[in-house]
Amino acid sequence: MLSVRLGPISYVLYKMTEWVKARGKILIGGRVVRLDGYNRQPSNTVEVQGLGGGKLVLLVVPVGTDADRAHAVMMTAAAPDNASTSDELLAASLDS
Known part of the structure; x- marks a missing residue:
């Protein structure tokens, strides 16, 4: 790809x-x-x-991240016009 x-x-x-x-x-x-x-x-x-x-x-996405959280992070990162930093994306996954 x-x-x-x-x-x-x-x-x-x-x-x-x-x-x-x-x-x-x-x-x-x-x-x-x-x-x-x-x-x-x-x-x-x-x-x-x-x-x-x-x-x-x-x-x-760090090793050991829960599969559902990892998926949510990647979907958020791939969203159109997303401008989140990597730190913001990974921190948000811990809040959910």
């Missing part, structure tokens, strides 16, 4: 404090994809960039 929207993936960015340090490059489907950690990457997200410059920021 990502390749349909972005074409070939060139880069994946993650928040350094939330993930184990990864190798700098990985071979996927015969193409090199660069992996890099940043302190400024929003919490609970992974950014995926395509060769053409397009990007998507993906919400990462």
Whole structure:
């Protein structure tokens, strides 16, 4: 699905404090994809960039989140015109 929207993936960015340090490059489907950690990457997200410059920021629902809550978070995140931050989305799921 990502390749349909972005074409070939060139880069994946993650928040350094939330993930184990990864190798700098990985071979996927015969193409090199660069992996890099940043302190400024929003919490609970992974950014995926395509060769053409397009990007998507993906919400990462923490492991152990109740399935119904995880579904509610993802449906809210996918709603048209939703501008919630990842922190807001995940905090709201704890209130329900």
